Amino acid sequence: MEHISLAVIGGTGVYKLAQLDDVSSHQVQTRYGTPSGPIRVGTLLGQRVAFLARHGEGHSLPPHKINYRANLAALQQIGAQRVLALNTVGGITELFGPRVLACPDQLIDYTWGRISTLCEEPGTDVLHVDFGHPYTPMLRSKVLAAAKVTGVRLQDGGCYGATQGPRLETNAEIARMRRDGCDLVGMTGMPEASLARELGLDYACLAIVANWAAGCGDGDEITMAEVLANVDAASSGLPELIGELARG
Numbered sequence: 001m002e003h004i005s006l007a008v009i010g011g012t013g014v015y016k017l018a019q020l021d022d023v024s025s026h027q028v029q030t031r032y033g034t035p036s037g038p039i040r041v042g043t044l045l046g047q048r049v050a051f052l053a054r055h056g057e058g059h060s061l062p063p064h065k066i067n068y069r070a071n072l073a074a075l076q077q078i079g080a081q082r083v084l085a086l087n088t089v090g091g092i093t094e095l096f097g098p099r100v101l102a103c104p105d106q107l108i109d110y111t112w113g114r115i116s117t118l119c120e121e122p123g124t125d126v127l128h129v130d131f132g133h134p135y136t137p138m139l140r141s142k143v144l145a146a147a148k149v150t151g152v153r154l155q156d157g158g159c160y161g162a163t164q165g166p167r168l169e170t171n172a173e174i175a176r177m178r179r180d181g182c183d184l185v186g187m188t189g190m191p192e193a194s195l196a197r198e199l200g201l202d203y204a205c206l207a208i209v210a211n212w213a214a215g216c217g218d219g220d221e222i223t224m225a226e227v228l229a230n231v232d233a234a235s236s237g238l239p240e241l242i243g244e245l246a247r248g
């Protein structure tokens with residue numbers, strides 16, 4: 001098995017990794033089924049990096065249909081121990097406006113009905129993993145350090161609220177999430193983070209704020225065009241940051 005320095009899972013608007021060279025594609029099967037698409041393994045600024053598009057490369061999978069277990073198990077099977085999750089999100093609180101990049105340190109799970117554990121099947125061991133710090137603190141530190149070295153502005157901390165989707169939230173739902181302490185809202189942060197913990201993977205989130213969440217901005221409708229344009233604009237420094245993270 002090859003050593004992969006870092007695996008990256010791309011979210012909405014990030015379907016491939018710029019500057020990934022000499023790419024080979026891997027269709028991996030796991031005991032949990034098939035991942036969202038091929039894993040692309042290549043060299044990024046001298047480091048071996050794997051990339052998987054969470055929603056599929058054509059964005060065909062809604063958040064509740066993603067096989068999170070297969071995605072993570074496939075990355076582990078090809079030799080990755082560290083996973084950087086890119087999550088496109090809405091911003092709720094003042095520091096998290098559109099085009100901000102953030103590395104949250106907490107999360108609240110509002111999703112339901114998703115397969116959220118490896119112990120789903122009869123006969124599998126029941127796991128009660130510690131999840132007080134849902135993102136691996138050491139990997140978070142390295143993400144923040146890589147941002148500093150590469151001059152990428154990155155907000156340190158924040159609470160990610162994971163909603164069911166695929167619809168966006170009501171103003172009242174976001175108001176409740178704000179009262180709960182959420183700074184960011186997205187649809188794919190869970191069960192990915194807790195499954196990574198169950199699998200023993202190091203896992204951190206790099207959230208890309210694409211829009212003000214419902215009721216937090218000027219009240220205009222949130223459109224996919226706005227989301228994609230902001231993700232694009234905010235992502236220009238990501239290859240350097242990811243390359244630096246993979247090095248460390």
Ligand code: HPA
Binds near residue numbers: 091
């Ligand atoms: N809510 C949930 N998920 C999102 C949003 C949002 O406003 N923007 C991008 N992903």
